[in-house]
Amino acid sequence: MLKGFFHNQVALGLAQAGAAAMAAFIVVLLARRRDIHLESEAAVAMVRGLVQIIAVGAVLVLLLRGPRWTGGFVLAAMIVAAGATSARRAKGIPGAFRVSAYAIACGAGSVIALMTWLGVLDSAITALVPVGSMLIANAMNTNGLALNRFRADVLAHAGEVETALALGAGPRESVAPYVQSSFEASLIPAVDSLRSLGIVWIPGLMAGMLLSGANPTYAAMYQFVTLAMIFAASGLTSLVSTMLVRTQAFTASEQLLLRPAEAGNKKR
Amino acid sequence: MLPAKLRRDNDHVSSPPPPTESILITEHLTRSVGDRAIVNDVSVQVRAGEVLGVVGPSGSGKSSFLRLLNRLDEPTSGTVLFRGFDYRQIAPRELRRQIGMVTQRAFLFAGTISENLNFGPRQRGETLSSPRCEQLLARVGLTGYAERDVANLSGGEAQRVSIARALANSPAVLLLDEPTSALDEDAKGEVEALLREIIRDRNLTCVIVTHDMAQAARFAGRLLLLEGGRVRKLGTVQEVLHA
Numbered sequence: 001m002l003k004g005f006f007h008n009q010v011a012l013g014l015a016q017a018g019a020a021a022m023a024a025f026i027v028v029l030l031a032r033r034r035d036i037h038l039e040s041e042a043a044v045a046m047v048r049g050l051v052q053i054i055a056v057g058a059v060l061v062l063l064l065r066g067p068r069w070t071g072g073f074v075l076a077a078m079i080v081a082a083g084a085t086s087a088r089r090a091k092g093i094p095g096a097f098r099v100s101a102y103a104i105a106c107g108a109g110s111v112i113a114l115m116t117w118l119g120v121l122d123s124a125i126t127a128l129v130p131v132g133s134m135l136i137a138n139a140m141n142t143n144g145l146a147l148n149r150f151r152a153d154v155l156a157h158a159g160e161v162e163t164a165l166a167l168g169a170g171p172r173e174s175v176a177p178y179v180q181s182s183f184e185a186s187l188i189p190a191v192d193s194l195r196s197l198g199i200v201w202i203p204g205l206m207a208g209m210l211l212s213g214a215n216p217t218y219a220a221m222y223q224f225v226t227l228a229m230i231f232a233a234s235g236l237t238s239l240v241s242t243m244l245v246r247t248q249a250f251t252a253s254e255q256l257l258l259r260p261a262e263a264g265n266k267k268r
Numbered sequence: 269m270l271p272a273k274l275r276r277d278n279d280h281v282s283s284p285p286p287p288t289e290s291i292l293i294t295e296h297l298t299r300s301v302g303d304r305a306i307v308n309d310v311s312v313q314v315r316a317g318e319v320l321g322v323v324g325p326s327g328s329g330k331s332s333f334l335r336l337l338n339r340l341d342e343p344t345s346g347t348v349l350f351r352g353f354d355y356r357q358i359a360p361r362e363l364r365r366q367i368g369m370v371t372q373r374a375f376l377f378a379g380t381i382s383e384n385l386n387f388g389p390r391q392r393g394e395t396l397s398s399p400r401c402e403q404l405l406a407r408v409g410l411t412g413y414a415e416r417d418v419a420n421l422s423g424g425e426a427q428r429v430s431i432a433r434a435l436a437n438s439p440a441v442l443l444l445d446e447p448t449s450a451l452d453e454d455a456k457g458e459v460e461a462l463l464r465e466i467i468r469d470r471n472l473t474c475v476i477v478t479h480d481m482a483q484a485a486r487f488a489g490r491l492l493l494l495e496g497g498r499v500r501k502l503g504t505v506q507e508v509l510h511a
Contacts, residue, residue, distance in 0.1 A: 159371070159373060159375045160375045160377065162340055162375075163369075163371065163375040163377075163430075164377070164387070165340060165360075165364060166338060166340060166364050166368070166369040166371075167364070167365070167368075167387055167388040167391065167433065167434070167437060168361045168362070168364050168365035168388050168391045168392070168437060169361070169387070169388075169391045170361055170391070173391065177378075251342065253339060253342055253356075253360050254360040254361065255339070255340060255341060255342055255360075256340075
């Protein structure tokens with residue numbers, strides 16, 4: 001309906017944003033009727049989100065027109081931002097940003113590099129940045145889940161961890177069961193995405209390729225390739241992250257830092 | 269020279285240890301969290317084969333003091349001498365193997381009792397032989413329980429397993445942190461009797477934390493009374509309880 005009224009793409013975009021915001025506004029009103037007040041928070045978040053995405057879009061337009069090396073620069077900046085976002089899920093774990101940034105750089109970075117080298121990913125900045133950012137974003141989510149689960153498990157089992165230490169075990173052996181459960185839990189979304197591909201959801205990339213006239217079989221194959229890359233990047237990120245974080249929860253003298261009473265304390 | 273089994277790589281100890289009969293000495297031991305000293309300037313000596321009871325009101329720093337003895341927590345100042353050596357010279361894993369601990373809750377690891385007993389030795393690449401495992405279980409009154417899953421144990425049985433698990437490391441000192449306070453009355457009496465028997469038979473050096481003065485008197489030869497993290501009294505049971 002809106003397309004009939006707006007022929008300019010920017011005006012159409014603004015109208016579509018307004019319609020979507022209207023739907024969110026209705027939810028805010030429904031919440032208000034149940035005495036849940038989201039008005040100011042929702043309004044600020046929506047305006048902020050719109051301004052942020054337009055600003056980033058404008059920067060991306062400039063970067064996407066630049067030389068190929070700018071693709072690497074953009075992806076590196078995304079990895080740093082992803083590390084910072086992910087680290088917020090690991091409150092109380094010293095060095096969480098460093099662990100997250102290393103893990104995402106190893107996981108997503110190495111898969112992007114390998115796939116680009118093999119020719120699976122196009123090295124043109126217009127292909128590399130969007131697909132690379134998908135890998136980084138998924139690696140960030142996986143890393144956040146892994147750190148969050150590890151933190152929660154160690155806090156909930158501080159007694160068992162310290163019992164293991166008191167019996168002469170080192171940090172790695174003491175938290176081994178929780179490293180394993182964090183790794184497994186962090187990969188649930190990536191595994192479920194692969195399992196339900198085409199049945200529960202048709203991803204945007206494939207839909208976009210079909211709309212732009214690509215061969216449906218190739219579009220489907222490429223979508224699988226993308227999800228397999230996401231799984232590889234996420235899995236590797238979680239492996240590195242859980243490997244690095246297991247010693248971060250301890251002091252150099254092998255004392256547990258993550259204890260219920262002391263959670264949030266960075267140093268003792 | 270620090271004995272090889274206590275020595276950490278790259279440690280160089282120039283002077284020999286002072287002659288002492290005490291196996292464990294705390295020197296001005298202090299631990300602060302934030303601005304508050306939860307253990308404050310505690311100096312005490314524990315002789316080999318002695319049982320020292322640590323008593324005091326709730327929040328007096330008893331358990332915090334015990335956690336400093338096997339370095340589960342780091343002292344803010346002061347130190348602990350183990351067999352005459354500053355325990356910072358000893359690798360934490362070796363120190364904790366030699367200073368065993370039994371806590372209020374058993375915290376058994378998922379699996380069989382035998383796997384729990386083997387946890388400590390496995391850290392050093394060793395495995396308990398079946399007869400040794402049975403011997404330990406017999407010592408805590410659980411003969412034939414080796415392959416049972418720990419999920420099916422009562423509170424008293426679980427605590428017996430945790431005692432056997434600590435003994436599997438052959439510790440020189442045993443730290444007991446309220447070892448019976450989470451048990452029902454029947455199990456409490458049984459576990460206490462068992463612990464006293466083991467300590468007597470093995471002539472174990474022991475530090476027991478308890479809020480129960482009568483229990484402390486049954487276990488210990490000397491008592492350390494803490495209040496607000498500080499030493500309030502230190503002496504024989506008579507001196508501390510009836511002064």
